[in-house]
Structures are given as C-alpha cells and as structure tokens.
Amino acid sequence: MAQSPTSSELADAVRDDRSLRRFLHGLPGVDQVGLDQRAAGLATRSIKKAAKRWAIDTSISMIDLTTLEGADTEGKVRTLCAKARRPDPDRPDTPQVAAVCVYSDMAATAVRAVEGSGIRVASVATAFPSGRSALAVKLADVEFAVAAGADEIDMVIDRGAFLTGRYGQVFDEIRAVKAACGGAHLKVILETGELATYDNVRRAAWLALLAGGDFIKTSTGKVSPAATLPVTHLMLQAVRDWRDATGELRGVKPAGGIRDTKDAIRYLVAVHEVAGPEWLHPQLFRFGASGLLNDLLMQRRTQLDGHYSGPDYVAVD
Amino acid sequence: MTDSPWEYAPAPESRDIANLKPSYRMFVDGAFVDGGGEPLKSINPATEELLTEVSSAAESDVDDAVRAARRAFEHTWSTMPGRERAKYLFRIARLIQERARELAVLESLDNGKPINESRDADIPTAAAHFFHHAGWADKLGYAGYGPDPRPLGVAAQVIPWNFPLLMLAWKIAPALACGNTVVLKPAETTPLTALVFAEICQQAGLPPGVVNILPGAGDVGAALVAHPGVDKVAFTGSTEVGKQIQRSVAGSGKKLTLELGGKAANIVFDDAPLDQAVEGIVNGIFFNQGHVCCAGSRLLVQESIADELLEKLRVRVRTLRVGDPLDKNTDVGAINSAEQLTKITELAASGDAEGAQRWTSPCPLPGRGFFFSPTVFSDVQQSMRIAREEIFGPVLSVLTFRTPAEAIAKANNTPYGLSAGIWTEKGSRILWAAQRLRAGVVWANTFNRFDPTAPFGGYQESGFGREGGRAGLEAYLDV
Numbered sequence: 001m002a003q004s005p006t007s008s009e010l011a012d013a014v015r016d017d018r019s020l021r022r023f024l025h026g027l028p029g030v031d032q033v034g035l036d037q038r039a040a041g042l043a044t045r046s047i048k049k050a051a052k053r054w055a056i057d058t059s060i061s062m063i064d065l066t067t068l069e070g071a072d073t074e075g076k077v078r079t080l081c082a083k084a085r086r087p088d089p090d091r092p093d094t095p096q097v098a099a100v101c102v103y104s105d106m107a108a109t110a111v112r113a114v115e116g117s118g119i120r121v122a123s124v125a126t127a128f129p130s131g132r133s134a135l136a137v138k139l140a141d142v143e144f145a146v147a148a149g150a151d152e153i154d155m156v157i158d159r160g161a162f163l164t165g166r167y168g169q170v171f172d173e174i175r176a177v178k179a180a181c182g183g184a185h186l187k188v189i190l191e192t193g194e195l196a197t198y199d200n201v202r203r204a205a206w207l208a209l210l211a212g213g214d215f216i217k218t219s220t221g222k223v224s225p226a227a228t229l230p231v232t233h234l235m236l237q238a239v240r241d242w243r244d245a246t247g248e249l250r251g252v253k254p255a256g257g258i259r260d261t262k263d264a265i266r267y268l269v270a271v272h273e274v275a276g277p278e279w280l281h282p283q284l285f286r287f288g289a290s291g292l293l294n295d296l297l298m299q300r301r302t303q304l305d306g307h308y309s310g311p312d313y314v315a316v317d
Numbered sequence: 318m319t320d321s322p323w324e325y326a327p328a329p330e331s332r333d334i335a336n337l338k339p340s341y342r343m344f345v346d347g348a349f350v351d352g353g354g355e356p357l358k359s360i361n362p363a364t365e366e367l368l369t370e371v372s373s374a375a376e377s378d379v380d381d382a383v384r385a386a387r388r389a390f391e392h393t394w395s396t397m398p399g400r401e402r403a404k405y406l407f408r409i410a411r412l413i414q415e416r417a418r419e420l421a422v423l424e425s426l427d428n429g430k431p432i433n434e435s436r437d438a439d440i441p442t443a444a445a446h447f448f449h450h451a452g453w454a455d456k457l458g459y460a461g462y463g464p465d466p467r468p469l470g471v472a473a474q475v476i477p478w479n480f481p482l483l484m485l486a487w488k489i490a491p492a493l494a495c496g497n498t499v500v501l502k503p504a505e506t507t508p509l510t511a512l513v514f515a516e517i518c519q520q521a522g523l524p525p526g527v528v529n530i531l532p533g534a535g536d537v538g539a540a541l542v543a544h545p546g547v548d549k550v551a552f553t554g555s556t557e558v559g560k561q562i563q564r565s566v567a568g569s570g571k572k573l574t575l576e577l578g579g580k581a582a583n584i585v586f587d588d589a590p591l592d593q594a595v596e597g598i599v600n601g602i603f604f605n606q607g608h609v610c611c612a613g614s615r616l617l618v619q620e621s622i623a624d625e626l627l628e629k630l631r632v633r634v635r636t637l638r639v640g641d642p643l644d645k646n647t648d649v650g651a652i653n654s655a656e657q658l659t660k661i662t663e664l665a666a667s668g669d670a671e672g673a674q675r676w677t678s679p680c681p682l683p684g685r686g687f688f689f690s691p692t693v694f695s696d697v698q699q700s701m702r703i704a705r706e707e708i709f710g711p712v713l714s715v716l717t718f719r720t721p722a723e724a725i726a727k728a729n730n731t732p733y734g735l736s737a738g739i740w741t742e743k744g745s746r747i748l749w750a751a752q753r754l755r756a757g758v759v760w761a762n763t764f765n766r767f768d769p770t771a772p773f774g775g776y777q778e779s780g781f782g783r784e785g786g787r788a789g790l791e792a793y794l795d796v
Contacts, residue, residue, distance in 0.1 A: 029742040031590035037763075045646055
C-alpha cells in the first residue's frame with residue numbers, strides 16, 4: 001500500500017472489520033523521539049507585535065468556552081454564556097468565542113443564553129467522559145442534546161474497544177452517533193492520554209475521520225495527560241493527509257491543559273506550519289478550554305495598553 | 318506560506334549583545350597582540366557590511382605561538398595533575414555558558430547562521446564538550462590507553478567556518494584535557510568567537526601559552542601545520558586541503574587527524590515513519606544552510622514511496638523561513654561567503670545541465686547578503702556531479718532504489734564516508750544496514766545528532782581519526 005491512501009483505498013478500508021484493521025495497521029508509524037523533537041522545535045517560534053495581536057484575537061475566536069462539572073447549574077451556564085458573548089465588556093472589539101461547551105442537560109439553557117449571538121452550543125454526549133454505557137444510552141444522550149438545540153456534539157470513543165482491537169465496533173459507534181447528530185457537527189474525542197502510544201493516536205484519528213467525524217479532539221479534560229503539542233501535531237498531520245487523500249477539510253480540537261497565551265500561540269504555530277494556513281479558522285481549529293480565555297484577554301489588554309493590568313480587570317466567569 | 322493570513326512579525330535578537338568591537342587582535346602566550354599579517358576584514362554575510370577588523374598572523378607569529386605553546390607544555394600544563402587541569406576546563410565550560418548569549422549573537426553575525434541554531438545547538442554543545450572533557454582530565458588512566466598515557470605536546474589545529482566555536486571546542490577541549498597545549502587557526506571568515514574564547518581563557522586564569530589563537534588565511538594554516546615545533550596536527554575542513562596537509566606532514570613523525578568532506582546518504586525505506594523522516598531529511602540538509610560536513614545531502618528513497626515522500630518534503634520545505642540570521646524565527650540563514658555562494662550556484666547549475674529536476678522553495682529572499690533558496694533535485698543519478706561532489710549548501714539530491722541491497726550499494730558508492738541515515742520501523746533492518754554502511758556515524762530514525770560522548774569521524778576521503786568520547790582521546794595521547 002502507498003503510505004498515504006487514495007480515496008478508493010479509503011472506501012475499501014471500511015468494508016469490514018478485517019480490512020479496517022489492515023488499513024489502520026498499514027498507516028506509517030510514528031517515531032516518538034522525532035515527533036517530540038519537532039513539536040519542541042516549533043514551539044520556539046517567537047511571535048511578536050502585530051503577529052501576536054492577530055494570534056490572540058484568533059485564539060479567542062477559536063475557543064470552545066467550557067464548563068463540564070458535576071456542580072454545573074443553570075446560573076453557572078448563563079454566566080459562561082454572557083462571558084462568551086462579551087469576553088471583555090470594556091473592549092467591544094474583542095472577538096466572541098466560537099462556542100460554549102456544556103453537558104447535554106445544560107444544552108437548552110446554553111442555547112437560550114447565546115441566542116442571536118452566532119455563538120454555537122457544543123454539548124458533550126455519549127456517556128462523557130468515560131464512554132462506558134450501552135450504545136442505546138449513548139445515542140439517547142446525543143438525541144437529547146440535539147433536541148435541546150446543540151449545534152455541535154462532542155462524543156468520546158470507546159477506548160476499551162479500541163485498545164482491544166475492536167476497531168469495527170468503534171467505527172460503527174461513531175457512524176451511529178454521526179447519524180444521530182443530524183445537522184449538528186460531530187467532534188470525536190480520542191482521549192489520547194489513554195491511548196498511550198502515538199501509533200494508537202494516529203490510528204484512532206484515521207478511524208474517526210473514516211467514520212465521518214467533523215473534528216478530531218484530543219481529550220475530555222478529565223484524564224491526564226490531556227492535550228499535548230506532539231499529539232496535536234499528529235492530529236494536524238492526519239487532517240492534512242485526509243485533505244490530500246479526499247479533498248475534504250476536517251478540524252482539530254486540543255482540549256484540556258491549555259491555560260495561557262504562550263501555550264495557545266504554540267498551538268497556532270503548529271496549525272499554521274503543520275496542517276497549513278487554511279486551518280487557521282474557527283471552523284477547522286478549536287481550543288477546548290475554560291481558563292485560557294482570561295489569560296488571552298489580559299494579554300490582549302497588555303498588547304493594546306502597553307502595560308499589564310492584572311487579573312482583577314477581567315471577569316472571572 | 319505567502320497565502321497565509323498570519324505573517325510573523327520580525328523577532329530580532331539585539332546585535333548589541335555581541336559586544337562587537339571595532340577591531341580584534343590575535344592571542345599569543347596569554348596576551349592579545351597585533352599580528353604581522355594583513356588585517357582580515359570580517360563581513361556579515363547576511364548584509365555584506367563590514368563587521369570589524371581582525372589582525373592576522375605572519376609566519377613569525379606562528380613561530381612565536383608555537384614557542385609559547387611549547388614553553389607552556391613543558392613548564393606548566395603537562396606537569397600539572399589532571400585534577401588541576403580539570404578545574405580550568407570546568408571553568409571554561411561555565412564561562413561559555415555565562416557568555417552564551419553574547420557568543421550566540423556574535424556567531425550568527427560573523428557566520429550567518431540562524432540565531433536559533435547558534436543559541437540552541439552550537440553554544441550549548443560547545444560548553445558540553447568542555448564539561449565532558451573536563452571529566453576525563455583526571456581519569457585518563459581509565460580510558461583504556463594504559464595506566465598513565467602521556468600527552469603529545471603542541472597541537473596545531475585548523476578549523477572551518479561552518480561551526481566556528483563548536484569546532485574550536487571539539488579541538489581544544491580534548492587536547493587540553495589530555496595535557497597538550499594548542500595553537501589554533503580559526504577560519505579566515507569566522508575568527509570572532511575564537512577571539513572571545515581567548516578572553517574566556519584569560520577569565521579562567523588559564524596559564525599563558527596553553528591556548529594560542531592565530532587568525533589568518535590558508536597560508537597561516539599551512540605554516541602552522543608544517544612548523545617543526547608541532548607534535549600533532551588536527552584539521553577539519555575540505556578534502557582538498559586535508560590532502561595537502563597530509564602531504565606536508567608526511568614523514569615528519571607528527572600525529573595527524575583529518576575530518577574532511579562528506580556526501581552522506583540518508584536512506585528512507587518504504588516502512589519509514591514518514592512525517593518524522595521528512596523532518597530528518599530537512600534537518601539533514603537544511604540545518605546550518607547545509608554547511609555541515611556530515612549533511613544528509615543524498616536522499617535515497619525506496620521507489621514505492623518516492624513520489625509521496627517528495628511531495629511531503631516540498632510542502633515542508635516551503636515552510637522554511639529564509640532570511641535575517643538574527644531573527645529568532647529564521648530557519649535558514651546566510652551562506653557564509655560570496656565565494657561559497659558561487660560554488661553552490663555553480664554545482665546546482667551542473668545539476669540542471671546533467672538533467673536533474675530542480676525544485677526551489679518559493680520563499681522570499683532578502684535583497685542583500687549571500688542567500689540561496691532551499692533546493693531539491695529529483696531524478697538524480699549516481700553519475701551526476703550533484704550526486705558525487707560535496708555542495709556544502711542547502712541543496713538536496715534525491716535518488717531512488719528498489720531493494721535494500723541497492724540502497725547500500727548506492728550509499729557506499731562515494732569517495733566519502735562520514736555519516737549516513739536509515740529510516741525504517743524495522744529494527745532488524747536498521748542493524749542490517751548499519752553493519753553494511755561505510756560511514757563513521759550511522760543515525761537511525763534521526764539525523765545530525767551530536768554529543769560529546771559519541772565518537773565522530775570518517776572513512777576514505779572523509780578523513781581519519783575520531784573526535785569525541787573515549788575514542789577521541791586517542792588522537793591527543795601518546796598511545
């Protein structure tokens with residue numbers, strides 16, 4: 001097999017369990033040392049002045065502002081949505097975030113709170129974060145979120161099935177969820193921290209793309225390690241290769257652990273130089289984060305005012 | 318990347334950090350002195366502006382320096398206990414670290430290499446060589462060359478312009494650790510960090526005459542290696558000059574090591590980790606503008622993946638940022654001299670003339686200075702000049718092979734033999750290939766990795782002798 005598949009090979013790959021397995025195991029290997037080294041090297045880019053301001057605004061516009069706590073209340077979600085609409089009330093030119101991300105029982109609240117803003121509502125579903133439930137339950141969860149008006153569904157894959165080698169089962173499940181999404185966009189969470197090896201991450205990324213995921217997402221944020229730069233590089237390579245094979249553009253969402261502007265810029269550099277400039281858009285790249293927004297806002301003010309004002313000048317919501 | 322919505326703003330390192338002086342003097346017997354030669358004009362290859370003037374040595378200066386080194390060898394350095402020598406070496410290593418930023422900026426100004434390479438590779442590795450050899454200074458009896466190996470005497474060392482401070486460290490650190498004294502001639506176009514190193518020797522309180530630095534052109538180097546007061550000659554540079562040196566020292570009883578040119582094969586098998594192989598290829602040939610004797614300048618790709626790998630490679634090479642060496646985001650800096658640029662241009666033209674397919678990165682180049690766009694030649698055949706001669710620039714020649722045996726045959730079909738690379742996910746194939754490749758260093762699933770503990774050196778016209786590690790000590794000991 002040629003290393004990067006053609007579209008007929010892709011069609012062939014999903015014919016049955018055996019061909020799926022053959023395909024995923026035929027993907028080029030990932031050399032861990034090399035990937036880590038490349039990610040570390042690219043992270044030394046020095047982004048200054050206008051380039052930094054552009055990066056900050058672009059990062060804000062790519063955020064899925066997230067609250068995924070057992071203690072979430074409607075009030076908490078409404079507060080989050082207000083922040084999503086006007087991240088920095090003193091500076092109306094601050095971009096809005098891309099989406100708010102909540103549990104499915106909070107989707108309806110979020111939908112009402114962001115109405116008319118153009119901000120999308122993403123709901124985690126499919127027995128998030130472990131994914132351990134019957135398929136019927138997972139699908140019901142998705143249908144519930146979609147009925148509540150969620151624009152995007154963040155599903156988790158069954159890592160147990162994946163690690164056992166039951167790729168067909170994972171594939172079928174993603175397919176079924178995609179069908180249940182209707183018009184909603186599907187983000188497939190690979191939970192890369194539990195997949196353990198880069199080879200597994202690459203296979204899981206391709207599996208999610210083959211099954212129709214609109215986005216591949218690193219983590220739930222509930223497992224450590226969550227998003228890392230090397231894993232994000234790997235997923236950016238996967239969507240780039242997918243584009244080369246099919247012409248289709250799919251997105252990438254690192255989630256968990258991205259806390260400050262410096263970090264966000266490192267991810268944007270990777271988007272820019274690994275996948276390519278086309279991916280520098282909220283339609284194709286998102287940050288799953290809650291704390292990141294405030295650091296971006298503080299840095300934005302520092303860039304515009306020429307001095308640092310401190311955390312009390314941005315809302316803690 | 319011209320269609321990108323995101324242009325990186327310039328992020329230049331301040332050139333003031335280099336503490337550039339209007340003139341530099343040579344370093345003999347612990348003091349900075351004027352040389353009898355015509356002063357060298359040091360040019361910034363990225364702008365073609367005059368940086369500074371450097372006094373250069375005449376033959377009488379060579380005589381003085383060798384005599385000073387002899388005195389220091391006999392009266393202080395060789396008689397000093399190893400643990401005392403180690404203290405000086407540790408001190409030098411720490412001072413290199415303390416003055417790392419200054420040295421990095423100065424190196425980039427003088428040489429044209431990107432600041433991210435001088436800052437992250439050259440200077441830290443130079444310091445590491447002194448640390449490593451400082452550890453050996455009092456343990457030479459355990460190096461496997463007898464219980465009490467003796468130093469050779471005065472070492473004449475001539476180094477190239479591609480890694481000025483790093484090559485200095487490779488030469489001086491083992492020589493001093495083993496108890497020798499040195500007279501070193503840095504390259505004509507890049508003497509500045511060697512002279513700052515001389516300041517560091519003063520700071521470290523190194524006894525006078527242990528290290529002497531003589532800037533100058535080839536004639537100074539020739540006089541130095543031919544000097545009868547010299548016991549050991551170490552040279553890194555072109556094969557042509559290496560041969561002249563070998564002729565000049567033949568029969569003199571001087572010990573000689575040569576580290577010369579290369580035309581390394583970087584072999585990519587069809588099961589290679591493809592994205593990392595692309596990175597390794599880029600690192601192999603575009604690191605330091607390709608001014609690397611062990612550069613992976615011949616890419617050998619298995620035919621079944623050649624088209625795909627080349628396409629990925631071109632996409633990657635387009636993202637290389639060529640330009641101001643002091644910009645922290647520059648990946649490929651300036652060619653060191655107009656002369657070298659002419660040589661690269663001429664050899665690349667021979668590739669066109671002999672029928673290879675040239676692809677050039679569309680990256681914009683600065684209007685001034687010596688620059689050459691990253692270039693990849695495909696459809697290259699073994700018989701072409703660009704497959705046989707060392708280009709020493711950012712030019713990659715791509716050949717293909719069908720079977721592992723053919724890959725080895727092509728890789729070894731070169732007068733050189735400094736390094737080679739293997740890319741495969743199969744461990745047994747790595748071992749199989751490494752046993753068959755005639756090269757001093759064989760990297761597997763990586764390229765251009767340097768460490769003071771790893772011996773480095775060549776076969777055939779890439780020279781002889783090893784530098785680094787335990788094996789490297791042999792070159793400076795009477796064994």
